[in-house]
Amino acid sequence: MTKLNRCYLGVVVGLAFAACAFADRMAPKDVAPLTQGEVKYCAPHDHMGCVEARDVATGHLIWRRQVYVVRYVPGWETDVQDCFITKIEAKGGKLLVSNEKTYLYELDPVSLEVKVLKGQLVVGEKRE
Numbered sequence: 371m372t373k374l375n376r377c378y379l380g381v382v383v384g385l386a387f388a389a390c391a392f393a394d395r396m397a398p399k400d401v402a403p404l405t406q407g408e409v410k411y412c413a414p415h416d417h418m419g420c421v422e423a424r425d426v427a428t429g430h431l432i433w434r435r436q437v438y439v440v441r442y443v444p445g446w447e448t449d450v451q452d453c454f455i456t457k458i459e460a461k462g463g464k465l466l467v468s469n470e471k472t473y474l475y476e477l478d479p480v481s482l483e484v485k486v487l488k489g490q491l492v493v494g495e496k497r498e
Contacts, residue, residue: 399456442494
């Protein structure tokens with residue numbers, strides 16, 4: 371193999387690795403629903419940052435509450451800026467909601483008030 375061919379091969383391999391680095395992100399993991407009495411709390415991927423309460427018997431939506439907002443930087447791929455809910459837990463009559471940035475929120479399932487325990491209400495990168 372000539373020196374020029376090795377150089378060409380190196381460029382091709384390098385571009386292939388670079389293309390992989392910018393590939394779309396994998397689908398987020400499903401969040402385990404939390405059932406309390408007749409209500410099931412879930413975090414659907416098609417409503418990012420939202421928690422839904424559904425009737426256990428019928429599956430009908432009782433309410434949907436946006437816990438946080440994702441702010442997208444224009445010109446950047448949106449899928450790599452997405453930030454999905456990873457966990458819903460119950461504690462002291464409230465719902466604790468975690469996301470991929472390890473931010474933590476407290477959601478009151480009665481008043482639907484959201485309190486930030488760690489992180490911020492608007493998730494996203496700032497332009498430098």
